[in-house]
Amino acid sequence: AQTVTQSQPEMSVQEAETVTLSCTYDTSESNYYLFWYKQPPSRQMILVIRQEAYKQQNATENRFSVNFQKAAKSFSLKISDSQLGDTAMYFCAFSSSGGGADGLTFGKGTHLIIQP
């Protein structure tokens, strides 16, 4: 079974700073998918970024980018020019490509607070 570990329960940075959230995972599979989801106080789960393990290039979405290190099984999220609206829980998630519909395996989340 896969596991996802987020070692930072909470982080706090000033507005406009850059922050990096860490995520490591454990799997014996060679092909899989990794995600970062954001959950603001509204409770809605919002996709931030998606990475396919067979692609070496790191995914980016505007101010959000990942550092994907497949050999190290690491998938960190970098938020540049952080904004107050980035305050939320951030979840790292793993999806097998085995077609077994096992769903997403989530980490325990990091509560990110952006201070004005």
Next chain:
Amino acid sequence: DTAVSQTPKYLVTQMGNDKSIKCEQNLGHDTMYWYKQDSKKFLKIMFSYNNKELIINETVPNRFSPKSPDKAHLNLHINSLELGDSAVYFCASSQEVDTDTQYFGPGTRLTVL
């Protein structure tokens, strides 16, 4: 325009009751899921439903049963509710099994008294 919707958003009920949460997606996706988020915010898969094939997480009590009247709907029925069932339940959908991005509903906060 809501992609994945759930009703109700809040549900308060007594122990021992039976309740249902409805989920609908208008994205034309083939796979739907139910997740449980506990009081510590931990999210765990409960069910996956794809092309009439149901995959159940072995830790889910059989008091929980998903019902899919058609491809766009996956409802969650819970019998004999217990205090420990209090949580937020999320429905999600994706086009492909496992490989595709999952889109989540707004969640249903269930409180069992």
